[in-house]
Amino acid sequence: MNKKKMRAVQIKAPGEYSVETLPIPVPGYGEVLVMVKSIAICGSDPGIFSGKVLKNGWPPYYPFVAGHEFAAQVVEVGEGVTDLKPGDRVAGEAHCGCGTCEMCKKGFYNLCLNYGKKEAGHHHYGHSSEGCYAQYQVYDQxxxxxxxxxxxxxxxxxxxxxxxxxNALRLTGVEPGGYTAIIGPGPMGIAAMILAKALGSATIMIGRGKRLEKAVEMGADVAINFEECPDVVGEVKRITKGGAHQVIEAAGNASAYFESVQMARKGGHVALVSIPGEDGQQAALKTLIMNQITLHGVRANPNCSRTVLNLMSQGTIQMEPLITHIFSIEDIHEAFDTFTGRKDGALKVLIHPNGEGED
Ligand SMILES: [Zn+2]
Ligand SMILES: [Zn+2]
Structure with missing residues (x-):
């Protein structure tokens, strides 16, 4: 149906990618063709592009179009789409469950039992199904x-x-008037800090350098520079008089996984957000048991989009300062270099694949 062409970033082989001209995809039943207006580079994208780091079968084949953080305008709807129409402005999600398995029926479509089975209706866009580093893409509604x-x-x-x-804070719960300790002042950690504050908690950010400074600029109540603090766990316990009510790990290194449990208050909750490499497989189990800590694995963001968009819309959370750079799709290599090299204080680096138009 669509004979038109688009520009898209294709990963050709591990670590090898370029902007190519491809056919614009056609929406099937229950699917929507969107014009991608803005894309954010995710912390997991460099691992997917390199094809080595995550070892989860991402990408599943080559060439492949990755990317999963985007907002777009609806261009065309397939059969069976009733709630969206051309011209609608939308934000996307990476996980689309089959809708019929036990996990999907419970609302945990991030844990769909039909993971990777397109024939069952499952998509993990930008991971197991093709994603948003393109001018157009087709999505399940x-x-x-x-x-x-x-x-x-x-x-x-x-x-x-x-x-x-x-999702991390929903799992840990947020104690009003309590403390949330966050390890890792990257975009994820800063987002957790802003949300925890909005939900009534004081925040302690643990990190270093420019990113820690940025977290303070964006509202962190206390900053701990681990390079200058020989006992981060002790410092958190001192400030909080016994440990943080909830701890969010967003750093992805072995000491962060271990210390996150140690700095929690007795009876506290800890959420692990980063996907660990080989050296991040150990938790402080003795502390976990003796202090009756609850440890939560956090996978993605099921049923969170509407909530966070409403919080943005109502002005309860201010996320704009996370956006530090914007590039065109043709400058994808420079965009990735800026993001991975953390150049000029890069946090969220965006791509505008269709130019600057805002409608
Ligand atoms: Zn992401
Ligand atoms: Zn499912």
Whole structure:
């Protein structure tokens, strides 16, 4: 049907990618063709592009179009789509469950039992199914959430990161008037900090350098520079008089996984957000048992998009300062270099694949 062409970033082989001209895909039953307006580079994208780091079968084949943090405008709807129409502004989600398995029926479509089975209707966009580093893409309608009028496409790209941070805090719960300790002042950690504050908690950010400074600028109540603090766990316990009520790990290194449990208050909750490498497989089990800590694994952001978009729309959370750079799709290599090299204080680096138009 669509004979038109588009520009898209294709990963050709591990670590090898370029901008190519490809056919615009056609929406099937229950699917929506969108014009991608803004894309955010995710912390997991460099691992997917290199094909080595995550070892989860991402990408599943070559060439492959990755990417999963985006906002877009609906161009065409397939049969069976009733709630979206051309012109609608939407934000995307990576996980689309089959809708019929035990986990999907419970609302945990991030844990769909039909993972990777497109024939069952499952998609993990940008991971097992092709994603948003393109001018156009087709999505299942379940993966799209309307953008509130006053939320821009750029801000809409942050729904993935902010949604995961929200999922972490939903799992730990937030003690009003308590303390949330966050390890790792990257986009995820800062999003968790902003949300925890909005939910009534004081925040302690643990990190170093420019990112720690940025977290303070964006509202962290206390900053601990681990390079200058010989006993981070002791310092958190001292400030909180016994340990943080909830701890969010967003750093992805072995000491962060271990210390996250140690710095929690007795009876406290800890959420692990980063996907560990080989050296991140150990938790402080004795402390976990003796202090009756609850440890939560956090996978993605099921049923979080509407909540975080409403929080953005209502002005309860201010995420704009996370966006530090914007590139065109043709400059994808420079965009990735800026993101991975953390150049000029890079946090969220965006791509505008269709130029600057805002409608
Ligand atoms: Zn992401
Ligand atoms: Zn399912």
């Amino acid at each position: 379940k993966a799209l959430t309307p953008l509130p009028e006053n939320v821009s496409y750029d801000l809409g790209t942050l729904v993935d990161t902010t949604g995961i941070a929200y």
